[in-house]
Amino acid sequence: MSIFWFITTLLLLHSCTPGVGMDHGIVNGKVSIPHSRPYMVYISDKHRRAACGGFLIREDFVMTAAHCKTNNLRVYLGVDDTNRLPHGIEVDAIPHSHFVYEQCHDDIMLLKLKTRATLNETVKTIGLPKTRGEVIPKNCMAMGWGWQKYTHTSTSRVLKEVNLTLTKNCAPPHTICTEGGTGPSKGDSGGPLICGNVPHGIVSYNIGNKSTGYITMYTKISHYLPWIHDTMRGSL
Numbered sequence: 001m002s003i004f005w006f007i008t009t010l011l012l013l014h015s016c017t018p019g020v021g022m023d024h025g026i027v028n029g030k031v032s033i034p035h036s037r038p039y040m041v042y043i044s045d046k047h048r049r050a051a052c053g054g055f056l057i058r059e060d061f062v063m064t065a066a067h068c069k070t071n072n073l074r075v076y077l078g079v080d081d082t083n084r085l086p087h088g089i090e091v092d093a094i095p096h097s098h099f100v101y102e103q104c105h106d107d108i109m110l111l112k113l114k115t116r117a118t119l120n121e122t123v124k125t126i127g128l129p130k131t132r133g134e135v136i137p138k139n140c141m142a143m144g145w146g147w148q149k150y151t152h153t154s155t156s157r158v159l160k161e162v163n164l165t166l167t168k169n170c171a172p173p174h175t176i177c178t179e180g181g182t183g184p185s186k187g188d189s190g191g192p193l194i195c196g197n198v199p200h201g202i203v204s205y206n207i208g209n210k211s212t213g214y215i216t217m218y219t220k221i222s223h224y225l226p227w228i229h230d231t232m233r234g235s236l
Protein backbone atom coordinates (compact mmCIF):
# COMPACT_ATOMS: atom_id res chain seq x y z
CA MET A 1 0.00 0.00 0.00
CA SER A 2 1.57 3.29 -1.07
CA ILE A 3 1.63 6.46 0.98
CA PHE A 4 -0.56 8.10 -1.63
CA TRP A 5 -3.03 5.32 -1.23
CA PHE A 6 -3.04 5.73 2.49
CA ILE A 7 -3.63 9.48 2.33
CA THR A 8 -6.35 9.13 -0.25
CA THR A 9 -8.03 6.56 1.91
CA LEU A 10 -7.83 8.73 5.00
CA LEU A 11 -9.41 11.66 3.22
CA LEU A 12 -12.40 9.60 2.30
CA LEU A 13 -12.88 7.67 5.48
CA HIS A 14 -15.48 10.07 6.76
CA SER A 15 -17.78 8.53 4.22
CA CYS A 16 -17.97 5.36 6.30
CA THR A 17 -21.37 6.10 7.83
CA PRO A 18 -24.70 4.31 7.55
CA GLY A 19 -26.54 4.79 4.33
CA VAL A 20 -23.99 7.33 3.13
CA GLY A 21 -20.97 5.07 3.19
CA MET A 22 -20.83 4.93 -0.55
CA ASP A 23 -20.61 7.59 -3.21
CA HIS A 24 -22.40 5.94 -6.06
CA GLY A 25 -25.31 3.57 -6.38
CA ILE A 26 -26.02 0.31 -7.93
CA VAL A 27 -25.55 2.39 -11.01
CA ASN A 28 -26.34 0.45 -14.14
CA GLY A 29 -26.89 -3.16 -13.18
CA LYS A 30 -30.39 -4.63 -13.42
CA VAL A 31 -33.52 -5.00 -11.38
CA SER A 32 -33.38 -8.42 -9.74
CA ILE A 33 -36.05 -10.98 -10.50
CA PRO A 34 -38.35 -10.53 -7.47
CA HIS A 35 -37.36 -12.85 -4.59
CA SER A 36 -34.57 -14.48 -6.58
CA ARG A 37 -32.08 -13.49 -3.83
CA PRO A 38 -33.97 -14.87 -0.82
CA TYR A 39 -31.01 -14.42 1.57
CA MET A 40 -31.02 -10.66 0.98
CA VAL A 41 -32.17 -8.59 3.97
CA TYR A 42 -33.32 -4.97 4.14
CA ILE A 43 -32.11 -3.21 7.30
CA SER A 44 -33.23 0.09 8.76
CA ASP A 45 -33.81 1.76 12.09
CA LYS A 46 -37.35 1.86 13.38
CA HIS A 47 -37.88 5.34 11.93
CA ARG A 48 -36.59 4.17 8.55
CA ARG A 49 -34.08 7.02 8.47
CA ALA A 50 -31.04 5.04 7.37
CA ALA A 51 -30.95 1.87 5.38
CA CYS A 52 -28.43 -0.84 4.70
CA GLY A 53 -28.38 -4.27 3.17
CA GLY A 54 -27.48 -7.52 4.86
CA PHE A 55 -27.83 -11.25 4.34
CA LEU A 56 -29.28 -14.12 6.31
CA ILE A 57 -26.62 -16.67 7.29
CA ARG A 58 -28.59 -18.65 9.89
CA GLU A 59 -32.23 -18.53 11.03
CA ASP A 60 -31.13 -16.25 13.85
CA PHE A 61 -28.25 -14.26 12.29
CA VAL A 62 -27.90 -11.56 9.65
CA MET A 63 -24.48 -10.39 8.48
CA THR A 64 -23.90 -6.74 7.55
CA ALA A 65 -21.35 -3.91 7.91
CA ALA A 66 -20.42 -2.52 11.34
CA HIS A 67 -20.91 1.05 10.13
CA CYS A 68 -24.61 0.26 9.69
CA LYS A 69 -25.06 0.17 13.46
CA THR A 70 -27.65 2.61 14.76
CA ASN A 71 -30.11 2.36 17.62
CA ASN A 72 -33.19 0.18 17.21
CA LEU A 73 -32.19 -1.64 14.06
CA ARG A 74 -34.82 -3.78 12.39
CA VAL A 75 -34.32 -6.44 9.73
CA TYR A 76 -36.88 -7.17 7.03
CA LEU A 77 -36.81 -10.59 5.39
CA GLY A 78 -38.11 -11.66 2.01
CA VAL A 79 -38.31 -8.10 0.68
CA ASP A 80 -38.43 -7.08 -2.95
CA ASP A 81 -40.33 -3.76 -2.93
CA THR A 82 -39.45 -1.59 0.08
CA ASN A 83 -42.85 0.10 -0.13
CA ARG A 84 -44.31 -3.21 1.00
CA LEU A 85 -42.20 -4.19 3.99
CA PRO A 86 -43.23 -7.06 6.25
CA HIS A 87 -42.99 -6.61 10.02
CA GLY A 88 -39.44 -5.77 11.01
CA ILE A 89 -37.62 -8.10 13.38
CA GLU A 90 -35.73 -6.57 16.30
CA VAL A 91 -32.09 -7.52 16.70
CA ASP A 92 -29.12 -7.36 19.03
CA ALA A 93 -26.25 -5.77 17.12
CA ILE A 94 -22.78 -7.33 17.52
CA PRO A 95 -20.26 -5.19 15.60
CA HIS A 96 -16.64 -6.38 15.43
CA SER A 97 -14.95 -4.99 18.51
CA HIS A 98 -12.06 -3.50 16.52
CA PHE A 99 -14.27 -1.46 14.21
CA VAL A 100 -13.86 2.33 14.40
CA TYR A 101 -15.77 4.75 12.18
CA GLU A 102 -12.72 6.87 11.38
CA GLN A 103 -10.86 3.96 9.87
CA CYS A 104 -13.54 1.71 8.51
CA HIS A 105 -11.55 -1.48 8.95
CA ASP A 106 -13.05 -4.62 10.48
CA ASP A 107 -16.31 -3.33 9.05
CA ILE A 108 -18.37 -6.41 9.88
CA MET A 109 -21.35 -6.94 12.17
CA LEU A 110 -23.66 -9.76 13.11
CA LEU A 111 -27.29 -9.07 13.98
CA LYS A 112 -28.85 -11.62 16.29
CA LEU A 113 -32.56 -11.84 15.55
CA LYS A 114 -34.80 -11.68 18.62
CA THR A 115 -37.31 -13.78 16.69
CA ARG A 116 -35.92 -16.54 14.50
CA ALA A 117 -36.64 -16.37 10.79
CA THR A 118 -39.10 -18.87 9.36
CA LEU A 119 -37.55 -20.05 6.12
CA ASN A 120 -39.78 -20.28 3.06
CA GLU A 121 -39.70 -19.65 -0.71
CA THR A 122 -38.68 -16.02 -0.25
CA VAL A 123 -36.57 -16.28 2.91
CA LYS A 124 -33.48 -18.50 2.79
CA THR A 125 -30.02 -18.57 4.31
CA ILE A 126 -26.78 -18.44 2.31
CA GLY A 127 -23.64 -20.36 3.27
CA LEU A 128 -20.39 -18.59 4.15
CA PRO A 129 -16.90 -19.35 2.79
CA LYS A 130 -15.55 -22.55 4.29
CA THR A 131 -11.94 -21.69 5.04
CA ARG A 132 -9.78 -18.69 5.82
CA GLY A 133 -7.71 -17.64 2.81
CA GLU A 134 -10.01 -19.51 0.42
CA VAL A 135 -9.46 -18.57 -3.27
CA ILE A 136 -12.19 -16.18 -4.39
CA PRO A 137 -13.67 -16.50 -7.90
CA LYS A 138 -13.20 -13.26 -9.85
CA ASN A 139 -16.72 -12.96 -11.19
CA CYS A 140 -18.91 -11.47 -8.52
CA MET A 141 -22.26 -9.79 -8.00
CA ALA A 142 -23.40 -7.06 -5.61
CA MET A 143 -26.99 -6.11 -4.83
CA GLY A 144 -29.01 -3.63 -2.88
CA TRP A 145 -31.73 -0.99 -2.63
CA GLY A 146 -29.25 1.92 -2.64
CA TRP A 147 -28.75 4.94 -4.86
CA GLN A 148 -28.80 4.52 -8.62
CA LYS A 149 -27.10 7.83 -9.40
CA TYR A 150 -23.76 9.21 -8.36
CA THR A 151 -24.67 12.44 -6.67
CA HIS A 152 -28.29 12.63 -5.62
CA THR A 153 -30.79 10.62 -3.64
CA SER A 154 -32.15 7.89 -5.86
CA THR A 155 -32.75 4.81 -3.77
CA SER A 156 -34.29 1.91 -5.60
CA ARG A 157 -37.69 0.68 -4.41
CA VAL A 158 -36.91 -2.78 -5.67
CA LEU A 159 -33.77 -4.85 -5.31
CA LYS A 160 -31.09 -4.30 -7.96
CA GLU A 161 -27.95 -6.27 -8.75
CA VAL A 162 -24.80 -5.80 -10.79
CA ASN A 163 -21.99 -8.02 -12.05
CA LEU A 164 -18.51 -6.96 -10.98
CA THR A 165 -15.00 -8.30 -11.47
CA LEU A 166 -12.59 -8.45 -8.54
CA THR A 167 -9.61 -6.14 -8.93
CA LYS A 168 -6.19 -7.25 -7.78
CA ASN A 169 -4.06 -5.34 -5.32
CA CYS A 170 -6.29 -2.38 -4.66
CA ALA A 171 -7.45 -3.23 -1.20
CA PRO A 172 -6.03 -2.74 2.29
CA PRO A 173 -5.60 -5.89 4.42
CA HIS A 174 -8.71 -8.00 4.99
CA THR A 175 -10.68 -6.35 2.24
CA ILE A 176 -11.38 -7.13 -1.40
CA CYS A 177 -12.29 -4.60 -4.05
CA THR A 178 -13.84 -3.82 -7.41
CA GLU A 179 -13.48 -0.72 -9.53
CA GLY A 180 -15.24 1.14 -12.31
CA GLY A 181 -18.34 3.17 -12.90
CA THR A 182 -20.87 0.65 -11.63
CA GLY A 183 -21.34 -0.97 -8.27
CA PRO A 184 -22.68 -0.40 -4.78
CA SER A 185 -23.63 3.05 -3.51
CA LYS A 186 -25.20 4.91 -0.65
CA GLY A 187 -27.69 2.60 0.99
CA ASP A 188 -26.02 -0.53 -0.37
CA SER A 189 -23.61 -0.83 2.56
CA GLY A 190 -23.69 -4.14 4.38
CA GLY A 191 -24.91 -6.10 1.37
CA PRO A 192 -23.04 -9.13 0.07
CA LEU A 193 -20.50 -9.41 -2.74
CA ILE A 194 -21.27 -12.87 -4.03
CA CYS A 195 -18.54 -14.67 -5.95
CA GLY A 196 -19.28 -18.15 -7.24
CA ASN A 197 -22.53 -18.39 -5.23
CA VAL A 198 -20.76 -17.64 -1.95
CA PRO A 199 -20.75 -14.28 -0.15
CA HIS A 200 -17.08 -13.30 0.04
CA GLY A 201 -17.40 -9.59 0.73
CA ILE A 202 -19.51 -7.08 2.66
CA VAL A 203 -20.01 -3.66 1.02
CA SER A 204 -17.99 -1.21 3.12
CA TYR A 205 -16.95 2.04 1.43
CA ASN A 206 -15.51 3.51 -1.72
CA ILE A 207 -12.95 6.05 -2.78
CA GLY A 208 -12.67 8.21 -5.87
CA ASN A 209 -15.28 10.19 -7.71
CA LYS A 210 -17.12 10.43 -10.97
CA SER A 211 -14.20 11.84 -12.93
CA THR A 212 -11.49 9.61 -11.53
CA GLY A 213 -13.48 6.40 -11.19
CA TYR A 214 -14.38 4.51 -8.05
CA ILE A 215 -12.81 1.73 -6.07
CA THR A 216 -15.24 -0.07 -3.81
CA MET A 217 -14.00 -1.91 -0.73
CA TYR A 218 -15.61 -4.96 0.77
CA THR A 219 -14.79 -6.61 4.07
CA LYS A 220 -13.21 -9.99 3.26
CA ILE A 221 -15.50 -12.42 5.04
CA SER A 222 -13.19 -15.44 5.08
CA HIS A 223 -10.66 -13.54 7.18
CA TYR A 224 -13.27 -13.18 9.92
CA LEU A 225 -14.49 -16.79 10.04
CA PRO A 226 -13.07 -17.46 13.52
CA TRP A 227 -14.80 -14.33 14.90
CA ILE A 228 -18.04 -15.23 13.11
CA HIS A 229 -18.08 -18.79 14.39
CA ASP A 230 -17.17 -17.79 17.94
CA THR A 231 -19.87 -15.13 17.99
CA MET A 232 -22.56 -17.44 16.64
CA ARG A 233 -21.55 -20.37 18.80
CA GLY A 234 -21.73 -18.10 21.83
CA SER A 235 -25.40 -17.44 21.23
CA LEU A 236 -27.03 -20.70 20.20
Ligand SMILES: *[C@@H]1O[C@H](CO)[C@@H](O)[C@H](O)[C@H]1NC(C)=O
Pocket: 077, 078, 086, 118, 119, 120, 121, 122, 123
Ligand atom coordinates in the same frame (compact mmCIF):
# COMPACT_ATOMS: atom_id res chain seq x y z
C1 LIG B 1 -42.09 -15.95 3.88
O1 LIG B 1 -41.65 -15.20 4.99
C2 LIG B 1 -41.74 -13.79 4.82
C3 LIG B 1 -41.08 -13.12 5.98
O2 LIG B 1 -41.52 -13.66 7.19
C4 LIG B 1 -43.20 -13.39 4.66
O3 LIG B 1 -43.30 -12.00 4.48
C5 LIG B 1 -43.78 -14.14 3.47
O4 LIG B 1 -45.15 -13.86 3.38
C6 LIG B 1 -43.55 -15.63 3.59
N1 LIG B 1 -43.93 -16.27 2.35
C7 LIG B 1 -44.69 -17.37 2.32
C8 LIG B 1 -44.96 -17.93 0.97
O5 LIG B 1 -45.15 -17.88 3.33
Ligand SMILES: *[C@@H]1O[C@H](CO)[C@@H](O)[C@H](O)[C@H]1NC(C)=O
Pocket: 029, 030, 161, 162, 163
Ligand atom coordinates in the same frame (compact mmCIF):
# COMPACT_ATOMS: atom_id res chain seq x y z
C1 LIG C 1 -24.41 -11.22 -14.88
O1 LIG C 1 -23.80 -12.18 -15.72
C2 LIG C 1 -24.61 -13.31 -15.97
C3 LIG C 1 -23.78 -14.33 -16.74
O2 LIG C 1 -23.13 -13.73 -17.81
C4 LIG C 1 -25.84 -12.88 -16.73
O3 LIG C 1 -26.68 -13.98 -17.00
C5 LIG C 1 -26.60 -11.86 -15.87
O4 LIG C 1 -27.71 -11.37 -16.57
C6 LIG C 1 -25.69 -10.70 -15.50
N1 LIG C 1 -26.36 -9.88 -14.53
C7 LIG C 1 -26.43 -8.54 -14.63
C8 LIG C 1 -27.11 -7.84 -13.52
O5 LIG C 1 -25.97 -7.92 -15.57
Ligand SMILES: *[C@@H]1O[C@H](CO)[C@@H](O)[C@H](O)[C@H]1NC(C)=O
Pocket: 208, 209, 210, 211, 212
Ligand atom coordinates in the same frame (compact mmCIF):
# COMPACT_ATOMS: atom_id res chain seq x y z
C1 LIG D 1 -12.41 14.13 -8.13
O1 LIG D 1 -11.08 13.76 -7.84
C2 LIG D 1 -10.13 14.64 -8.38
C3 LIG D 1 -8.74 14.05 -8.09
O2 LIG D 1 -8.59 13.68 -6.74
C4 LIG D 1 -10.31 16.03 -7.76
O3 LIG D 1 -9.38 16.94 -8.30
C5 LIG D 1 -11.73 16.52 -8.06
O4 LIG D 1 -11.98 17.75 -7.41
C6 LIG D 1 -12.75 15.51 -7.58
N1 LIG D 1 -14.08 15.92 -8.02
C7 LIG D 1 -15.14 15.92 -7.19
C8 LIG D 1 -16.44 16.33 -7.82
O5 LIG D 1 -15.07 15.59 -6.01
